[in-house]
Amino acid sequence: MTSSQRPLYKMETHYYEVNLGWQYDRLGQLSSTSLTDTIDVATPPEFPKGMAGVWSPEHLLVAAVSGCFMTTFLAIAENFQLEFEDFDCKAVGKLEKTDKGLQITEIELLPKLLLRHESDTNKAGKVLLKAEKACLITNSICAKVTMQPTIRVADKDYD
Structure with missing residues (x-):
């Protein structure tokens, strides 16, 4: 193995x-x-x-996906030794009528990641994608979960 x-x-x-x-x-x-x-x-x-x-149950479902994504990201970021200053994630769930009745059919994750080093930008993108794929709550629901990340680098103060 x-x-x-x-x-x-x-x-x-x-x-x-x-x-x-x-x-x-x-x-x-x-x-x-x-x-x-x-x-x-x-x-x-x-x-x-x-x-x-x-x-509401709808809010809690969307929050569960977002919370799981964050905790999965944090674990993977630690394993990859990704240094970052801040992370937050807005999540939007789409409720609509389907042939099965009312369903949350899509959840869009909009994470914002503030990096310490510009050289970590590619690594950050890979970590975010791994977190999206490994999130156990996302993998447990039938709604389509997508991610549109924003990655920025912290401003440095120069004398």
Whole structure:
């Protein structure tokens, strides 16, 4: 087995338990015995009786893809010794009617990466692509996930 085929760590089966308690109307509260915070979740305001200002299942799905992409990027960037100053990622999910009913059919990731060194630009592009392909949440859903990265180099102060 070559080093590129060898797993980085031994992967076992894991389970992630989430509890949902209905509060009132179209509002519920998510919790987990392994987490300290709770999250309110409700029907989005675009639907009848939806609630503005509350996380919806649609937002949470898009956030899961974005969060997984970020954590995957961070792990791969560390393995590639990619030095960067900042990373953020906007994600946009497209909800539409399909022959299966309403679906999030596309999620566009718009990561912005601020590098320390211009010489790392090509490496950064490769790391972002690897992260996009390796994201386990993206690989677990049927929506098409695309990425449009922006890579910049930090300005240097010169005397």
